[in-house]
Amino acid sequence: MPMLVETSKLARTPVYLLHIYVPLRTLCRILEENRLQKDLFLPSLPGGMHGYLRPILLHYWENKEPDMKIFGPMPHDIESKRIYREYMKSSKYCICARGYEVHTPRVVEAIFYECVPVIISDNYMPPFFEVFNWEAFAVFVQEKDIPNLRDILLSIPEEKYLTMMSSVKMVQQHFFWHKKPVKYDLFHMILHSVWYNRVLQIKTR
Incomplete structure (x- = not known):
């Protein structure tokens, strides 16, 4: 894990979405809590009802299974934010369903909370796809x-889940932004992504 400075930022996607600002003390506490065993829930989907897909998820899975915490909008208060964080941290898999657009910031939130992202968004191009093998x-x-969401996730062997979880921890460092750039942190990843896409544009001309 790179050295953290006074404030760390967690990018939601490489260039085109906003960041989450996370105080250093909070970040260190969460990273420590993330090491707890994740055995409470399967997937979780707290959050707003953006777009057409999330109502479909609720239709099929809200309050259907005790090990699936899928529910709709939460109040914007301190307690709800705490519950949101607890669900993300204690889930083995975190549902990242598209909202109004193909992209969803919850993908990087899941990585932040060391939860394997379950991306439900057709035609989704993940951040830094040119570098990472996201299927890992x-x-x-x-x-x-x-x-079939529950059956799909239950069919994943525990050994494969643990391997994916280990990979989540490995890529996590590449999504942190520091006041002073650290090798291979988000700043360098964005530069590489911009360069790569620029080279691609030149090749296709």
């Missing part, structure tokens, strides 16, 4: 397969 640390589920 994320599960991709087609939108049409939402009714």
Whole structure:
């Protein structure tokens, strides 16, 4: 893990979305708590009802299974934020369903909380796809397969889950932003992503 400075930022995607600002003390506490055993829940989907996909998820899975914490909007108060963090930290898999757009910031939030992202968004291009093999640390589920979501996740062997979880921890450092750039942190990843896409544009001309 790179050395953290006074404030750390967690990027939601490489260039085109906003960041989450996380105080250093809070970040260190969360990273320590993340080391606790994750055996309470399977997937979780706290958050807003953005777009057409999340209502479909609720239709099929809200309050359907005790090991699936999938529910709708939460109040914007301190206690709700604490509950949100607890669900993210204690879940083995975190549902990252598209909202109004193909991209969802919850993908990087899941990495932040050391939870394997379950990406439900057709035609989704993940951050830094040119560098990371996302299938090594994320599960991709087609939108049409939402009714089979639980079976898909339960079919993943525990050994594979542990390998994916280890990979989540390995890539985590590349999504942190520091006041003074650290080798291979988010600043360098963004530069590489911009360079790569620029080179691609030149090649296609």
